[in-house]
Amino acid sequence: MLEKSFDPKTAEPRLYATWESSGAFAPIADPAAEPFSIVIPPPNVTGSLHIGHALNNTLQDVLIRFERMRGKAALWLPGTDHAGIATQMVVERQLAAAGNQSRRDMGREDFIAKVWEWKAESGGTITNQLRRLGASCDWSRERFTLDEGLSAAVRKVFVTLHKQKLIYRDKRLVNWDPQFQSAISDIEVEQREVDGAYYHFAYPLEDGTGEIVVATTRPETMLGDTAVAVNGKDERYKHLIGRAVRLPIVGRPIPIIADDYADPEKGSGAVKITPAHDFNDYQVGKRNNLPLINIFDPQARINENAPKEYQGLDRFAARKKVVAEFEALGLLREIEKTRHAVPHGDRSGVVIEPYLTDQWYVDAKTLAGPAIAAVEEGRTLLEPKTWEKTYFEWMRNIEPWCISRQLWWGHRIPAWYGPDGKIFVEETEEEAKAAAREVYGHDEPLRQDEDVLDTWFSSGLWPFSTLGWPEETADLARFYPTNTLVTGFDIIFYWVARMMMMGIHFTGQVPFKRVFFNALVRDASGAKMSKSKGNVMDPLDLVDQYGADPLRFTLTAMSGQGRDIKLSTQRIEGYRNFGTKLWNAANFCQFNGCVRAEGFDPAAVSNPLNRWIVGETQKTAQVVTDSIAACGFDGAANALYRFIWNTYCDWYVELSKPLLKGEDAAAKAETQATAAWALDVILKLLHPIMPFLTEELWTQTADLGAPRAEGMLITASWPELPASLLDPKSEVEIGLIVAAITEGRSVRAELNVPGSARPPLLVLEATAAQRAILEANGPIVAQLLRASEVQIASSAPQGAIPFVVQGVTFALPVAEFIDLAVEKARLAKEIATHASDIAHVMKKLGNPAFVANAKEEVVEENRERLAESEAAKIKLEGALARLEAVV
RNA sequence: GGGCGGCUAGCUCAGCUGGUCAGAGCACCUGGUUUACACCCAGGGGGUCGGGGGUUCGAACCCCUCGCCGCCCA
Secondary structure, three states, rough: OOOOOOOOOHHHHHHHHHHHHEEEEEEOOOOOOOOEEEOOOOOOOOOOOHHHHHHHHHHHEEEEEEHHOOOEEEEEEEEEEEEEEHHHHHHHHHHHHHHOOOOHHHHHHHHHHHHHHHHHHHHHHHHHHHHHHOOOHHHHHOEOOOOHHHHHHHHHHHHHHHHOOOOOOOOOOOEEEEEOOOOEEEHEEEEEEEEEEEEEEEEEEEOOOOEEEEOOOOOHHHHHHEEEOOOOOOOOHHHHHHOOOOOOOOOOOOEOOOOOOOOOOOOOEEEEOOOOOOOOOOOOHHHOOOOOOOEEEEOOEEEOOOOOHHHOOOOOHHHEEEEHHEEEEEEEEEEEEEEEEEEEEEOOOEOOEEEEEEEEEEEEEHHHHHHHHHOOOOOEEOOOHHHHHHHHHHOOOOOOOEEEOOOOOEEEEEEEEOOOOOEEOOOOOHHHEEEEEEEHOOOOOEOOOOOOEEEEHHHOHHHHHOOOOOOOOOHHHHHHOOOEEEHHHHHHHHHHHHHHHHHHHHHHOOOOOEEEOOOOEEEEEEOOOOOOOOOOOOOOHHHHHHHHHHHHHHHHOOOOOOOOOOOOOOHHHHHHHHHHHHHHHHHHHHHOOOOOOOOOOOHHHEEEHHHHHHHHHHHHHHHHHHHOOOOOOHHHHHHHHHHHHHHHHHHHHHHHHHHOOOOHHHHHHHHHHHHHHHHHHHHHHOOOOOOHHHHHHHHHOOEEEEEOOOOOOHHHOOOOOOHOOOOHHHHHHHHHHHHHOOOOOOHHHHHOOOOOOOOOEEEEOOOOHHHHHHHHHHHHHHHHHOOOOOOOOOOOOOOEEEEEOOEEEEEOOHHHOHHHHHHHHHHHHHHHHHHHHHHHHHHHHHHHHHHHHHOOHHHHHHHHHHHHHHHHOOOOHHHHHHHHHHH
């Protein structure tokens, strides 16, 4: 006997431990088995599981469990990311909170030791959370982006790309984050709309003959202005080109130049040019050979290139001071309030400054070519397909990727500098020294580059580095390219694009054959969940409350492609109930001796009910298989929900009761065996989505009846059921029974016939075949309709309530219970429904164009529908007439 | 400014290549001591599928346009 219901709290940890210790998570060794591999999007090592992870990993687990059951050598390779900025930030914050020294006071080595300490302390959190969710990752292969092997891969890639001139050092403007005091890449910058103002400043002409007005949203940058640009075609300013203005406050004369960048339509038509602090101005400066004057230090405080009284001032304080000074000088012409986009660091949240520094860049343009071709040629499929456009757009306009970060936590750049500044890029310090010796002819002290690499540099190598590259490992040979990457579309540029570029460049093959972009989970109002907004839902709380399976099922069912998911606990509760429903069905089976029969063959069952459920099971298996194979996870979940609850429980179990309790031993045995068989198939089909509950039921039914060929459900074989199991004849038969019961119930309810009433169900008009079906299934129809019996009759007694189903006229003699007025209303409503249906169909069929153009089967369908509706309407009208004659 | 996605019952959403496609779950209403299940069973009400136009014999589904909402890129 099963427990009252499934208890996830005790069962989940037990089941997970059993799976893991059995080795089921590792791919089977059989060399004949087709490989199927997924690499996990590595979560931040010190992070914790949020609901987006729960969705993403549930879908991966559904896929991997499915393919594992299909007999493939299924590998789900887990691991974590060192998450440079994010992790360093957390540790710095902890140090500050504990009143410790700052990172810089502490020194690089000690600080990094602290980060490793923190990693040791918290690094297991997220992987344990994945276990709670039921993720069947192969933990024996777990990797970390900063582990020895992956670090070696990073060095190898860096050095190789450098030798290929695809990594280079360059001095140019970067997006500078003054809080981290580091460069960040373009995509780490987010534009935020903020309130600001255009400050209109007058710059006096040097010769005192007038002024020129420029506008800026960043007044402090004027300290670094080296020109004023006007459009060469702008008549207003033509005469000023080549002359100069004297820059207020600074006192420096700067030229008035002609450049198309100045738009005569915008503002005054003249723009101030600060080549060192604006991307557009930088280009103008290059074109016109303007000097670059850097006015900021790394924290974006004003430096020594500005007048004394500004030096050391924060950029925003300097802004105020500049405006005030212009006002005092009588040169402030206007302050125009505006809302405009301002670049912010996505991690730090502070305003980003364009800043002139030396950084390392990847020539992304060159690497992007083959990555674009791979998707164009379908070697990698992006699903949903709509993401291809986004991918192409980005890749075709890709900019050099700035990969150096002025941080400490990460892969230190394998570049060494000689005393004369000469750079030696090698995988090890020894090799760098050797290279230096070649150049200098003797040993010179070398200094390693202080910077580390962008976190995404190492994650870009993830699909092959985790499999052992650059070593030619067995795993790499067997599991690369990986089959499917499941990830959020928010990291299509950060991660997917980079993996495509690096994967193809270093292995000659795409890193994955298919990318499935899952939806993003949002809060109830549709906003992206984020820690800073405080609207995150903790999936572990939900697992605690409902169990992992209901959460998994909810996320799977709501994972419709390309949509946002708004999670509600009501939904989870509903799927918890669904699990309990299945549990109870299993309990029913057990209670009624539904156990596996030796050598059971679903194709050989004879009873129509059993033949029917076998066919329905086949259909469901087909839908579930096709759906999961195509990443249509919600389709699989919904098909299972409907089949298990509405087909198996509501109808099969109910209709099987007379057989299970009846005298016919053969029919009973067949039904018991069929019910048990169908339950086993259900457990298999549901297992990828609800692994815990299904495995538990599988275990608990292991001893019932004939022994199973397979051990644990996690490694059991996926149901492959042939379409020959479908049986149209039994479908018609059970269909009629179900329809008769449903309609009969509806009539009873609408007429308020008391539940205790047991009238016979009269079958008045029916074909011989229909009559045979109804006679054969009399007891069960009667039972489910709460009728005394099913009677074939030639006429109905006075006051019997008629209803028509599939052309069969039934009647329930319940005259004594009913209100004539209610019945008349009911009949009138039914008749009206048929009438509108008839009108609708007749209009169609009356249209010659429809009959001529529509597919024959569609026309035929409509003809049948018309005939059926007309017949039913006539019968019901007759009944109504008789009723009115009585009154 | 460009691009993408969404707008279907009170709520959250299904509706694939146009023809039972107007659906599900929750919520709501009515009834239920039908021995698997109240985390249940039976029945019911409720939507001119964002607005307008078009293509078609036929459109929630295709095209155009407008309107909101969200996201991405400038």
